Amino acid sequence: MKADLVVIGGGPAGMGAALEAHRLGVKEILIIERDLSLGGILQQCIHNGFGLHLFGDELTGGEYAQRFIDQLVASGIHVLTDTMVMEVEPGLVRAVNKGGVMEIQAGAIILAMGCRERTRGAINVPGARPAGVYTAGAAQRLLNIEGLLPGKRAVILGSGDIGLIMARRLTLEGAKVLAVAELMPWSNGLARNIAQCLNDFDIPLLLSHTVVGIHGSKRLQGVTLARVDAKFQPLAGSELCIPCDLLLLSVGLVPENELSRKLGIAIDPVTNGPLVDQHLQTSAEGVFACGNVVHVHDLVDFVTLESRRAAAGAAAWLQNPQPRQTIAVNPGENISYVVPQRLTLPAEEDVTFLFRVKKPLKKPVFSVSNQGAPLLKKQRPVALPAEMVELKLPAGKIPASGEITIDCRGEER
Numbered sequence: 001m002k003a004d005l006v007v008i009g010g011g012p013a014g015m016g017a018a019l020e021a022h023r024l025g026v027k028e029i030l031i032i033e034r035d036l037s038l039g040g041i042l043q044q045c046i047h048n049g050f051g052l053h054l055f056g057d058e059l060t061g062g063e064y065a066q067r068f069i070d071q072l073v074a075s076g077i078h079v080l081t082d083t084m085v086m087e088v089e090p091g092l093v094r095a096v097n098k099g100g101v102m103e104i105q106a107g108a109i110i111l112a113m114g115c116r117e118r119t120r121g122a123i124n125v126p127g128a129r130p131a132g133v134y135t136a137g138a139a140q141r142l143l144n145i146e147g148l149l150p151g152k153r154a155v156i157l158g159s160g161d162i163g164l165i166m167a168r169r170l171t172l173e174g175a176k177v178l179a180v181a182e183l184m185p186w187s188n189g190l191a192r193n194i195a196q197c198l199n200d201f202d203i204p205l206l207l208s209h210t211v212v213g214i215h216g217s218k219r220l221q222g223v224t225l226a227r228v229d230a231k232f233q234p235l236a237g238s239e240l241c242i243p244c245d246l247l248l249l250s251v252g253l254v255p256e257n258e259l260s261r262k263l264g265i266a267i268d269p270v271t272n273g274p275l276v277d278q279h280l281q282t283s284a285e286g287v288f289a290c291g292n293v294v295h296v297h298d299l300v301d302f303v304t305l306e307s308r309r310a311a312a313g314a315a316a317w318l319q320n321p322q323p324r325q326t327i328a329v330n331p332g333e334n335i336s337y338v339v340p341q342r343l344t345l346p347a348e349e350d351v352t353f354l355f356r357v358k359k360p361l362k363k364p365v366f367s368v369s370n371q372g373a374p375l376l377k378k379q380r381p382v383a384l385p386a387e388m389v390e391l392k393l394p395a396g397k398i399p400a401s402g403e404i405t406i407d408c409r410g411e412e413r
Helices: 012-023 040-044 061-075 136-144 161-172 191-201 258-263 300-319
Strands: 002-008 029-032 078-080 084-089 092-097 100-111 115-117 133-135 153-157 176-182 205-207 209-215 222-227 240-243 246-249 253-255 287-289 325-331 335-339 342-345 351-357 361-370 373-379 389-393 403-412
Touching: 002 012, 002 300, 012 029, 012 040, 012 061, 012 100, 012 300, 040 061, 040 136, 061 300, 084 100, 084 258, 100 300, 115 136, 133 136, 136 161, 136 246, 153 161, 153 209, 161 176, 161 191, 161 246, 176 209, 287 300, 325 335, 335 403, 351 361, 351 403, 361 389, 373 389
Parallel strands: 002 029, 002 100, 029 078, 100 287, 133 246, 153 176, 153 246, 176 205, 325 403
Antiparallel strands: 084 092, 092 100, 115 253, 209 222, 222 240, 325 342, 335 351, 351 389, 361 373, 361 403
16 A cells, blocks of 8 residues: 555544645545544543634534544545554554554655543552542543543542543533642643633632542542642641542643654653654654644644644655754753754744743743844743743744754743
């Protein structure tokens, strides 16, 4: 089997990339999706809030996905569902489904595998292992797809957006959400989700708290929370025992990069996603990546917009594959990470940097420099770790050599 472009993943990033590549004239495009149907995580997101940036319309996750599925059907792009990619090499994809093992020769490859949730094992929550402990996404699938209520008295650990949305969802289904505990001294969810999912339902948010005990043998009977100090160690005497039959973990997302690592692609130790340039090309020639497989996004609209840039990069590479000269882009003061992590030269178009700050700041000033020489400065009213920051560097200011650094200075909130 041959294809000009193989897209691995049929979620919002993969569908967006395939459609944009088709629009740009790429002929033979193949999407490979391991699930039974396209859509990715959007299938279980029945809440609204999707599509505001891209369509100017407020859609549910399923409605957002269906718009792209309809376009895929009309375009004639080939799709393989219920198919698992086992291995990727430059120019070759090995996959398996009910029909057996297949090898697909690919002119270019776009990685769009998305991300997965951190589990209890990844954060070392102490205590027993009774039934009733779920990741927020697993509980969301049980409730929204399977129609099963996983518990009636819930505690949520972590204030990520999925956990906040599930706090509201459980409440609407008649369960009692007793508390949302967050290890950090600030919330890790979007401000609108704090307001709509917690404040509107009088659900308490306990900052600088974590779970220090899980109780129950066969079924969860309760959890013990404790306040933590500046080093995130539990404070003796601050324990609070809450009887409950459901503990949801909303403790972060991890880009799904097993295929990337097997291919030998360079990985950013902070994002756990591939190092990419402004065209979303990875360290492997002809292999691109986009969406949550690169870094975790706030909104699905931004995933789709990024997928279009990856498709444009892949289409251009198919027309003119050339060795690259790059310069590094580094996170500086108060910056957790920055994407892209390198720029391919010559850079003929403006470059948009996406990054997150390490802590909440008032009146932050973002500066872009090349080995100390200032290139750009911008001030914003506020910056939060939960909200991605976007900064555009004009093409005329992109240096021909050196290293770019992005810094942030501001008042602590």
